[in-house]
Amino acid sequence: MSQHIYINGEYFSKDDAKISVYDHGLLYGDGVFEGMRAYGGKVFRLEQHLIRLWESALSIGLKIPTTIEALTADINECVEKNSLDEGYIRLIVTRGAGALGLDPYKCDNPQVICIADKITLYPDELYQNGLELITAATIRNHPAALSPRVKSLNYLNNIMAKMEGLKAGCVEALMLNHKGEVAECTGDNIFIVKNDLLMTPPVEAGILEGITRNAVLELADEMGIESIEAALTRHDIYTADECFLTGSAAEVIAAVKLDDRQIGEGKPGPITKQLNEAFRILVRQ
Ligand code: PMP
Numbered sequence: 001m002s003q004h005i006y007i008n009g010e011y012f013s014k015d016d017a018k019i020s021v022y023d024h025g026l027l028y029g030d031g032v033f034e035g036m037r038a039y040g041g042k043v044f045r046l047e048q049h050l051i052r053l054w055e056s057a058l059s060i061g062l063k064i065p066t067t068i069e070a071l072t073a074d075i076n077e078c079v080e081k082n083s084l085d086e087g088y089i090r091l092i093v094t095r096g097a098g099a100l101g102l103d104p105y106k107c108d109n110p111q112v113i114c115i116a117d118k119i120t121l122y123p124d125e126l127y128q129n130g131l132e133l134i135t136a137a138t139i140r141n142h143p144a145a146l147s148p149r150v151k152s153l154n155y156l157n158n159i160m161a162k163m164e165g166l167k168a169g170c171v172e173a174l175m176l177n178h179k180g181e182v183a184e185c186t187g188d189n190i191f192i193v194k195n196d197l198l199m200t201p202p203v204e205a206g207i208l209e210g211i212t213r214n215a216v217l218e219l220a221d222e223m224g225i226e227s228i229e230a231a232l233t234r235h236d237i238y239t240a241d242e243c244f245l246t247g248s249a250a251e252v253i254a255a256v257k258l259d260d261r262q263i264g265e266g267k268p269g270p271i272t273k274q275l276n277e278a279f280r281i282l283v284r285q
Helices: 024-028 046-059 068-081 124-129 156-167 211-222 234-238 270-282
Strands: 005-007 010-012 031-039 087-094 111-117 131-135 172-176 182-185 189-194 197-200 227-229 242-247 251-258
Touching: 005 068, 024 087, 031 046, 046 068, 046 087, 046 211, 068 087, 068 111, 124 251, 131 156, 156 172, 172 234, 182 189, 182 234, 189 211, 189 234, 197 211, 211 227, 211 242, 211 251, 211 270, 234 251, 242 270, 251 270
Parallel strands: 131 172, 131 251, 197 227
Antiparallel strands: 005 010, 005 111, 031 087, 087 111, 172 182, 189 197, 189 242, 242 251
C-alpha cells in the first residue's frame, strides 16, 4: 500500500515525506504530538485529541498554524486517502526549522505532520492472560519542570523507563512521580480495582490525562461501577484485586504482576473484562 503522508496541507509518499534537519522537533524534541485510533474509518474522539494537542502547544508557547476545524477536516481526509479503516494516526507539530541554538523564536514555520498507518498491538496472548510490569527507577517528569500533561516530542524519561521494562522482559513499566506515588506507565494510564471500587491516579499525580482513561471512567459510571481518582502507592497495586492499563494503542489490557508480586488472581479480573468489552463496543459506535 502506498502511503500518503500529510505535511502542512500537502501529501507525500513515505520516501518523500521529509522535514529539515534544522527542525527543532529533531534538534531539541521541541514540539507536541497525538496518537489516535481509527475504527471503521472514523477517528475515535478526534476532537478531544485535538483539544489536548492545542493545550500541549499552548503550554509550550507553540502556535499551531491552523485551526481545530481545518485540521479535523485534514485528518479525516488523510485517513480516507490512506484507506485506513482500522489503524493508528500519529499527529505531530514541530517548532519548525530554526538556527542551531535553543531560541524557538527563530523558528517561524511549524510543521504539521499526519501519518495514518497500521498499528501493531500487543500480542493477543497478553490480552487473554494479562501483562507483567516492573517499577522503573526512572520517574515521570517533575510537574514543576515540564507538566506531564504536555504530550511533547521529548519522551526520553519514558523511553528510559521502557528500556528498563524491556530489559526485565516486560512490555510496559510502571513510573512513579517525584513523591514516590504511582503515576502511570510509559505510554498507558493505570487503574486498579479493590473491593469493587475502581481507582486511578488523579491528573495531579503527574500523568498524561489519557483520552482512553477518561472514556473508561465514563463507561464505569454508565455501568454502575463506582470509581475514584486517588493517590496510589505500589502497595495499593500489589494488594489490588485487579489492575489494568489504558491507552489509544493498548485500549484496555490487564496487568497481572508488578515487581514479581501477583495481582489478585493473576489473570484478567471481571471488572477489567467488562470494561474492555464495553470499550470495544464504544469505539465502534
Ligand atoms: N500516558 C502516556 C505517558 C502516554 O504517552 C499515553 C498515550 N500513549 C497515555 C498515557 C494514554 O493516553 P491516551 O489514552 O490518550 O492514548
